[in-house]
Amino acid sequence: MLRHRPAAPLTRNFENGPWVIGVITDLDKESCRYQEKHNSPIKETSCAKANTWVSYLKRGIFSLEFPSAKIGNAGPEGSSVEWLDEIELSAHGNFERGRDGFHPSGGRGMELSELEWFNGHLLTPDDRTGTLFEIVSPRGLLEINAEHEFDGDASKVVPSTFQRAKLLDGSGNNSQAFFKSEWMVVKDDRMIVGGHGRSFTDPNDGTRIKNNNPKWVKIIDKNFQVSHEDWSGRFDRVAAVAGVTFPGYLMHEAVLWSEARREWVFLPRRISKEPFDAAKNEMKGGKTVIIASEDFETITAIDVKGLQDPSGLRGFSSAKFVPGTGDSVILALRTIEIENSAASGKPRQTATLLSAFEIPSGRLLVREQSFTSKKFEGLVFL
Numbered sequence: 001m002l003r004h005r006p007a008a009p010l011t012r013n014f015e016n017g018p019w020v021i022g023v024i025t026d027l028d029k030e031s032c033r034y035q036e037k038h039n040s041p042i043k044e045t046s047c048a049k050a051n052t053w054v055s056y057l058k059r060g061i062f063s064l065e066f067p068s069a070k071i072g073n074a075g076p077e078g079s080s081v082e083w084l085d086e087i088e089l090s091a092h093g094n095f096e097r098g099r100d101g102f103h104p105s106g107g108r109g110m111e112l113s114e115l116e117w118f119n120g121h122l123l124t125p126d127d128r129t130g131t132l133f134e135i136v137s138p139r140g141l142l143e144i145n146a147e148h149e150f151d152g153d154a155s156k157v158v159p160s161t162f163q164r165a166k167l168l169d170g171s172g173n174n175s176q177a178f179f180k181s182e183w184m185v186v187k188d189d190r191m192i193v194g195g196h197g198r199s200f201t202d203p204n205d206g207t208r209i210k211n212n213n214p215k216w217v218k219i220i221d222k223n224f225q226v227s228h229e230d231w232s233g234r235f236d237r238v239a240a241v242a243g244v245t246f247p248g249y250l251m252h253e254a255v256l257w258s259e260a261r262r263e264w265v266f267l268p269r270r271i272s273k274e275p276f277d278a279a280k281n282e283m284k285g286g287k288t289v290i291i292a293s294e295d296f297e298t299i300t301a302i303d304v305k306g307l308q309d310p311s312g313l314r315g316f317s318s319a320k321f322v323p324g325t326g327d328s329v330i331l332a333l334r335t336i337e338i339e340n341s342a343a344s345g346k347p348r349q350t351a352t353l354l355s356a357f358e359i360p361s362g363r364l365l366v367r368e369q370s371f372t373s374k375k376f377e378g379l380v381f382l
Contacts, residue, residue, distance in 0.1 A: 016324055018063035021081065022138060023318075023333065023352070024124055024378035025056045026111045035092065042090060046107075051093040053102065053110035055124075056374065057135065057159055058086045059142060059382065062331065064322065064356065064365065080366045081354065084142060087159050089135070102163065105129045105178065113253065114318060115380035116184040118191045119222050123164065123184065124378060125193060130178025132165040132193070132220075139382055165224050167193060170213030172228040179218060182269075182377075183318075185257040193218040196251040196269075197235035198276070206275025207247045234296050238266050241290055241299040247275035251284075253377060254316040258327040265359065266290040267316035267332060282338055285315035289330075291360060304357050306364030313338065314353060318379040322356065329365060331356045333379050350375040 025031075032050035033042045042052055060083035091102035091110050102109060105128050113127040115135075122135045137157040169177035183194050195214040202208040215232040239250045251270035258265065270284040287307040292299040307314075317335040321327040331354070338349040351373055356366035 017322075018061050018065070019323065020084075020139065020142065020382040021060055021062045021331070022115060022378075022380050022382050023058045023376040024112045024115050025058075025374050026113050026127065026377040027055065027375065028111055029108060031055060031110045032108065033090070038092075042088075047104075048107055050104070050107055052090055053104060053108070054088055054090045055110045055112045056086050057089055057138065058372070058376065059084050059139075064329070080356065080369070081371065083371070087141070089159065089161050091131075091133075091161060091163075102131070103129065113182050113377045114184045115378035116186065116191065117380065118184075118186055118220070121164070122380065122382075123191070124161075125167065125181030125184065127180045127182060130167040130169070130181070131163055132167055132181070133161040134164045136160050136162065165220070165226060167218050167226060168228075170211065170216050170228070171230070172226070177213075179216075180214065181218075182253040183255040185255060187257045187259075189222065191220040192257075193220065194231070194252065194255060196253070197231070197238075198249040198251050199246065201247070201276050203278065206277055209246075234292075237296050237299060238290050238292060241301050242268070242271060242288055244271065244273055248273040249276055251281075251315075254319040254332065256319055256321060256327075256330070258321065260327040262294045264292040264294070264296070265319075265330070266292070267319050267330075269315035269317060269335075279339075283312040285309060285312050285334070287314075289359060289362065300360070302360055302362045304355075304362045304364060306357075307334075307355060307368055309334075317352070317375075317377040320379050320381060323381060329356060329358055331366075331379065333376060334368065335375055335377060337375055349373075352376040 031053045032047040033052040033054050034045040035042045035052040060081040062081045109129045111128040112124045115124050122138045124133050137159050140157040140159050167179040169179045180195050181193050185192050194217040199209045200211050215235050217229050217231050219227045250268045253269040254267035256265040267289050271286040272284040287304040290301045313336045314334040317333045319330050319332040322329040322331050334353045336351040351370050353368045353370045355368035357364045
């Protein structure tokens with residue numbers, strides 16, 4: 001069985017914690033940078049002038065036992081994570097060396113949407129360009145307080161990325177159309193990479209389907225060979241259990257496979273019973289979790305009790321099972337992303353929040369807390 005966590009984890013007892021976790025940013029247009037030549041400073045710029053693109057890997061120590069984060073604590077609100085650092089990762093286009101560099105899409109790239117271990121490699125997909133990156137030395141340069149009793153390969157090598165694969169949209173027949181990857185799981189020694197799972201509709205008419213490409217998934221073997229599988233039926237059955245049928249929709253950015261439970265867990269980013277509208281979509285977040293049997297024949301929906309969001313702005317963007325819990329506790333990110341729109345009445349705003357809860361009870365174990373104004377869309381145990 002291929003492992004989807006590191007062979008040499010930093011925790012002395014990976015099953016009991018505390019654990020080192022990492023989260024990764026999707027900064028959209030704010031990823032764009034300019035670098036005159038290799039080793040020169042990287043500067044902010046417009047995407048039209050960019051030749052370099054960046055994302056940030058934030059690392060910290062997570063524990064279910066940090067008392068200030070536990071439900072029912074009478075003291076001031078605390079954190080379940082002691083954040084350690086934030087590393088800039090970059091991809092470069094073609095300049096000065098004449099080599100084949102990173103190819104952006106519409107001037108944009110490095111909009112990283114997930115983190116997952118596969119066969120000893122930490123992978124992260126760019127949801128803008130279809131590029132699947134590997135993060136090299138993801139635990140490099142970590143400085144950890146001795147009281148937490150960590151060891152492992154916290155080397156002196158700076159974390160960096162390189163391109164592993166290019167994922168094509170839909171059935172993979174169009175070599176110029178790239179997949180918008182949003183989630184990744186490892187099942188039966190293969191990695192499955194999925195997208196939003198919503199039919200792509202006319203921007204001006206959410207009742208008119210243009211294609212079902214986002215309902216396909218990518219199957220990657222240990223040699224990084226990619227095949228394509230249509231999951232339309234699975235996505236539709238998951239949506240139906242949430243009371244949603246077309247032109248309503250679910251949008252997925254957090255999906256888990258439990259080897260222990262032999263179950264799928266879907267944590268939708270957006271839930272809407274109305275046709276897709278880009279401005280209104282920002283306010284279609286939720287706290288529903290959908291659990292499906294391996295064959296998708298038995299599917300149930302639960303509500304995560306204690307998660308608050310009367311405005312509907314918060315939606316799940318990544319999640320992982322907490323080790324040592326029999327896949328019964330989930331650590332999850334919810335993200336806020338507001339453009340300057342009439343629907344929200346607010347300027348562009350992003351934030352990321354973290355919580356932990358039980359399934360199938362939906363009981364909140366670690367209260368939800370905002371930890372940054374950046375948009376993080378990937379989470380992993382390092």
